[in-house]
Amino acid sequence: MRLVISLAAVALAFLTGAADAVTKAAQTPCFCQKDPSFEKDGANYCAPTAVSDGLIYLARARNLVGLVPGTDHAGQVQLIKALAEHMETDPDDGTPPGRVIEGLESYVEARGYKLRQLEVATWRPVGDHAKIAAKPDLDWMRKVAAAPDTVVM
Numbered sequence: 654m655r656l657v658i659s660l661a662a663v664a665l666a667f668l669t670g671a672a673d674a675v676t677k678a679a680q681t682p683c684f685c686q687k688d689p690s691f692e693k694d695g696a697n698y699c700a701p702t703a704v705s706d707g708l709i710y711l712a713r714a715r716n717l718v719g720l721v722p723g724t725d726h727a728g729q730v731q732l733i734k735a736l737a738e739h740m741e742t743d744p745d746d747g748t749p750p751g752r753v754i755e756g757l758e759s760y761v762e763a764r765g766y767k768l769r770q771l772e773v774a775t776w777r778p779v780g781d782h783a784k785i786a787a788k789p790d791l792d793w794m795r796k797v798a799a800a801p802d803t804v805v806m
Contacts, residue, residue, distance in 0.1 A: 707804030
């Protein structure tokens with residue numbers, strides 16, 4: 654199965670309408686990165702933690718059992734640790750912006766999936782293959798957030 658993931662500076666799924674936002678919100682965890690399961694209590698694990706929330710949503714909403722180790726707390730801790738490895742997250746310095754995208758792609762492919770589309774709107778250097786703009790456009794975010802196979806982070 655191919656997945657569509659759109660990354661943005663802010664998650665704005667609520668812009669798509671009450672029913673869609675409520676459905677997505679109910680299936681999306683809100684894992685606190687400051688968890689004692691991670692080095693330095695996760696102080697610099699924001700990227701793998703945010704991405705893990707989106708992958709858990711996709712696993713739950715689309716029954717993609719092989720995408721994540723599990724959808725409970727322990728499974729998400731394993732997922733965040735795996736993403737942190739793929740993203741080369743440093744407990745002291747965090748995740749280099751370009752490694753967020755490369756690490757996500759690497760993780761998804763290692764799990765046997767392929768990203769159909771990956772779009773990024775950010776002012777940070779992340780590589781040109783996924784970058785579509787320097788800042789998120791609200792119309793773009795509404796459009797991508799409305800699709801059930803899309804995650805906006």
